[in-house]
Amino acid sequence: MTKISVFIVNIGTELLIGRTLNGNLLWLGSRIYSLGGEVFASLTVHDKRDQIASALNYAFSSPANIIITTGGLGPTYDDITMDSVAEWLGKKLVLNEDALNFMMKLRRPVTEESKKAYEKMASLPEGSTPLFNFVGAAPGAMIVFMGKRLFVLPGVPNEMRDMFERYVEPFIGYSVSRGIVTRVEGIYEAQISPLITRLTENFPTVYIKSHPSMEYGKSVLRIEAWTQDSSVEIMKIYDELRSFVVTHGGKIFLEKQG
Amino acid sequence: MTKISVFIVNIGTELLIGRTLNGNLLWLGSRIYSLGGEVFASLTVHDKRDQIASALNYAFSSPANIIITTGGLGPTYDDITMDSVAEWLGKKLVLNEDALNFMMKLRRPVTEESKKAYEKMASLPEGSTPLFNFVGAAPGAMIVFMGKRLFVLPGVPNEMRDMFERYVEPFIGYSVSRGIVTRVEGIYEAQISPLITRLTENFPTVYIKSHPSMEYGKSVLRIEAWTQDSSVEIMKIYDELRSFVVTHGGKIFLEKQG
Numbered sequence: 314m315t316k317i318s319v320f321i322v323n324i325g326t327e328l329l330i331g332r333t334l335n336g337n338l339l340w341l342g343s344r345i346y347s348l349g350g351e352v353f354a355s356l357t358v359h360d361k362r363d364q365i366a367s368a369l370n371y372a373f374s375s376p377a378n379i380i381i382t383t384g385g386l387g388p389t390y391d392d393i394t395m396d397s398v399a400e401w402l403g404k405k406l407v408l409n410e411d412a413l414n415f416m417m418k419l420r421r422p423v424t425e426e427s428k429k430a431y432e433k434m435a436s437l438p439e440g441s442t443p444l445f446n447f448v449g450a451a452p453g454a455m456i457v458f459m460g461k462r463l464f465v466l467p468g469v470p471n472e473m474r475d476m477f478e479r480y481v482e483p484f485i486g487y488s489v490s491r492g493i494v495t496r497v498e499g500i501y502e503a504q505i506s507p508l509i510t511r512l513t514e515n516f517p518t519v520y521i522k523s524h525p526s527m528e529y530g531k532s533v534l535r536i537e538a539w540t541q542d543s544s545v546e547i548m549k550i551y552d553e554l555r556s557f558v559v560t561h562g563g564k565i566f567l568e569k570q571g
Numbered sequence: 572m573t574k575i576s577v578f579i580v581n582i583g584t585e586l587l588i589g590r591t592l593n594g595n596l597l598w599l600g601s602r603i604y605s606l607g608g609e610v611f612a613s614l615t616v617h618d619k620r621d622q623i624a625s626a627l628n629y630a631f632s633s634p635a636n637i638i639i640t641t642g643g644l645g646p647t648y649d650d651i652t653m654d655s656v657a658e659w660l661g662k663k664l665v666l667n668e669d670a671l672n673f674m675m676k677l678r679r680p681v682t683e684e685s686k687k688a689y690e691k692m693a694s695l696p697e698g699s700t701p702l703f704n705f706v707g708a709a710p711g712a713m714i715v716f717m718g719k720r721l722f723v724l725p726g727v728p729n730e731m732r733d734m735f736e737r738y739v740e741p742f743i744g745y746s747v748s749r750g751i752v753t754r755v756e757g758i759y760e761a762q763i764s765p766l767i768t769r770l771t772e773n774f775p776t777v778y779i780k781s782h783p784s785m786e787y788g789k790s791v792l793r794i795e796a797w798t799q800d801s802s803v804e805i806m807k808i809y810d811e812l813r814s815f816v817v818t819h820g821g822k823i824f825l826e827k828q829g
Binding site for chain 2: 326329333335339343344351352356357358364387390391430431501503504507509510513514522524526
């Protein structure tokens with residue numbers, strides 16, 4: 314099985330002015346990784362037509378098989394993702410009756426004032442497949458283009474997650490990632506880095522990484538090891554770390570194993 | 572004064588596999604915005620040579636004046652940012668004695684084992700200015716190239732922040748952003764979106780955005796308005812929102828004003 318690679322384009326000025334943490338990327342990264350795929354890269358841009366087009370150019374020229382955009386599908390003035398995607402594809406935006414009807418069924422009686430907003434949200438690039446929104450309002454869209462599959466998803470986290478599980482997950486495939494997180498005290502990163510280098514060479518299918526930090530004034534080093542390779546005995550890595558730390562006068566704790 | 576525009580390249584596999592939230596982007600976005608600059612876009616890539624090069628191509632072809640990379644400066648095997656940047660610039664990595672001496676002064680007596688790791692960290696692209704790390708170990712680098720200024724910063728948040736304040740901030744300039752955050756109940760986003768559109772047109776220098784969410788089973792809408800334009804009376808926007816919400820049977824609260 315070829316590994317599925319995903320390029321994520323997060324659209325939203327709020328992500329670039331320090332208003333909102335990109336929790337969507339965290340969730341998608343974790344989910345895609347645990348399904349056996351990988352996030353190739355992630356690009357965050359403003360709700361601006363030329364930036365969205367430039368991001369799609371970059372994503373479509375990458376090796377990723379799947380491209381996901383999040384954000385900019387709502388009813389307001391600056392929600393221009395569908396329009397920008399359509400323009401980039403060279404397609405018209407057309408009102409999708411299925412998407413409109415699905416949305417209407419879930420909402421309160423619609424006023425004259427808000428009807429336009431619902432019609433705006435249900436207007437999708439010509440030829441795309443509507444992705445129904447079971448949680449909020451705005452539908453998404455799926456488009457096959459240049460041999461890749463583009464999913465246009467909402468930015469609201471619970472809407473995005475539901476749509477990802479329904480529509481994107483089946484294209485990613487399944488496997489399981491396992492790993493350990495250790496906490497090391499009394500050892501500097503530079504001291505243990507030769508061992509980490511050696512472990513990385515000996516276990517090429519394992520992602521091993523050290524993170525130094527300060528906790529209550531004390532230097533702490535967290536070392537993680539994660540793999541999707543079921544033939545790896547991950548505890549062998551822990552044993553090697555433990556033996557190094559102990560013989561160098563440090564302490565090691567196994568914080569997480571799963 | 573021309574507005575300074577910053578392109579951020581976050582380097583680190585941990586950001587793409589759901590292990591780490593990109594708090595550095597949040598902090599930098601907030602900081603740069605409140606200094607009167609803007610983050611043009613942000614690209615997150617793996618610790619891989621070709622991806623770092625491709626990200627630098629994309630960043631240097633954008634309108635941004637300043638490019639910041641974060642991450643990949645540590646002593647371990649997969650910390651390849653300096654090396655990748657040097658290769659992309661067509662420069663050699665050379666041991667910077669000032670950077671090495673500064674780092675040594677702050678650390679414990681160095682063992683033979685860890686000396687190599689310190690020398691690796693102090694090796695910077697030829698011709699670059701070292702950025703001393705007052706918090707952790709690895710130095711950063713500043714390079715002027717193709718009319719833009721590239722800052723190579725560490726990924727560890729407190730090290731990155733200290734270095735940003737010392738070395739990057741003076742290039743950004745100062746102003747103040749002000750704004751409000753309101754919480755609206757009993758009004759749907761689609762209902763109020765025509766008003767938001769009108770406000771956006773009437774106040775072109777203000778960033779106005781609505782965020783729907785569910786809180787304890789109740790539909791809530793947060794509407795924010797932020798500006799760097801000191802001539803705007805931001806409370807006029809609140810008054811218009813308030814008057815709409817009240818006449819349509821909803822409730823509005825001013826959660827934040829600053």
